Amino acid sequence: REMPESGTAAATRKPNVVILATGGTIAGAGADAANSATYTAAKVPVDKLIAAVPQISTIANVRGEQVFQIASESFTDTQLVQLGKRVSQLLKQDDVDGVVVTHGTDTLEETAFFLDLVVKSDKPIVVVGSMRPGTAISADGALNLLDAVTVAGSKEAIGKGVTVTMNDTIQCGRDVNKRTNVVPSAFYSQWGPLGMVVEGKTYFFRSLAKRHNTSSEFDIDQIDSLPLVGIVYGSGNMIPGVYDAEVQAGAKAIVNAGTGNGSVAGYLVDKLKDIRSKGTIVIRSSRVPDGIVLRNAEQPDDKYDWVVANDLNPAKAKILAAVALTKTNDTKELQRIFWEY
Numbered sequence: 001r002e003m004p005e006s007g008t009a010a011a012t013r014k015p016n017v018v019i020l021a022t023g024g025t026i027a028g029a030g031a032d033a034a035n036s037a038t039y040t041a042a043k044v045p046v047d048k049l050i051a052a053v054p055q056i057s058t059i060a061n062v063r064g065e066q067v068f069q070i071a072s073e074s075f076t077d078t079q080l081v082q083l084g085k086r087v088s089q090l091l092k093q094d095d096v097d098g099v100v101v102t103h104g105t106d107t108l109e110e111t112a113f114f115l116d117l118v119v120k121s122d123k124p125i126v127v128v129g130s131m132r133p134g135t136a137i138s139a140d141g142a143l144n145l146l147d148a149v150t151v152a153g154s155k156e157a158i159g160k161g162v163t164v165t166m167n168d169t170i171q172c173g174r175d176v177n178k179r180t181n182v183v184p185s186a187f188y189s190q191w192g193p194l195g196m197v198v199e200g201k202t203y204f205f206r207s208l209a210k211r212h213n214t215s216s217e218f219d220i221d222q223i224d225s226l227p228l229v230g231i232v233y234g235s236g237n238m239i240p241g242v243y244d245a246e247v248q249a250g251a252k253a254i255v256n257a258g259t260g261n262g263s264v265a266g267y268l269v270d271k272l273k274d275i276r277s278k279g280t281i282v283i284r285s286s287r288v289p290d291g292i293v294l295r296n297a298e299q300p301d302d303k304y305d306w307v308v309a310n311d312l313n314p315a316k317a318k319i320l321a322a323v324a325l326t327k328t329n330d331t332k333e334l335q336r337i338f339w340e341y
Ligand SMILES: NC(=O)C[C@H](N)C(=O)O
Pocket: 023, 024, 025, 026, 041, 070, 071, 072, 073, 103, 104, 105, 106, 107, 129, 130, 131, 132
């Protein structure tokens, strides 16, 4: 392998990478090799995942920890906080150069963004999953895992924020989202990938412009739980009572996954104004996957004291809102945070 920094001390030793396994399809198993979509997630233990990719040992010294063994749709804030604390703890160790988190793909984008916001380390953190179980023909998990270890052990990934290695690309954990549910090219960012990883080498072309990790004001070491944030999905013919149900369940903020440019039906505006006046934070996002939701476009956010989610999709806006609410309920501060992260 070509060493970009040959001659330096760093090039003479292999990096130490810890693989934290949480389950998902990358640890899934199906009955037959033809089963690419029908299988059980979260079956294979971390040591077997590592043993299945012997090439990893040429790139890094790795060890695995089984943190959870679940499908990622079953993640709750409890798992997010526990995982975040473990990543933070490991990266404080001098003998750990980077961390890989194996994860189901369904909520991978949320966990990646969460770690990007709250882990105060510039060491590489890579979240990785697969679209096919390891038992399937053309399973994608082995290469994705090898690529994840490559990025987690690379000097080039230091300070780049949490990344996601899927399908030969290095995606930005903040930006990326799952766009299709059955093919290996499922992960996409409207701002493009950060780079590629090919045959044990990283090729970066872009950097994240938003605050993350060491430049973030949030720290998982200070967070023990997250406030509840709800999402209401926009469509025609909505039920205003859904917002009341969220508030009654204890939601401190509601992300409105509005139509189009975060638009809100005329018959829902009074309901949202009412819940805001009683203390719940209202955040306008959009069900449209790309674009940005602008302040005071579509709705007078200044007048109603609402917040806009910028380019964050509803699931990512929910993560940022929950993290931000651990520090402030002030809507001006929350809006600043939504611009800066
Ligand atoms: N491809 C996957 O990993 C999907 C699975 N349901 C999960 O998120 O755990």
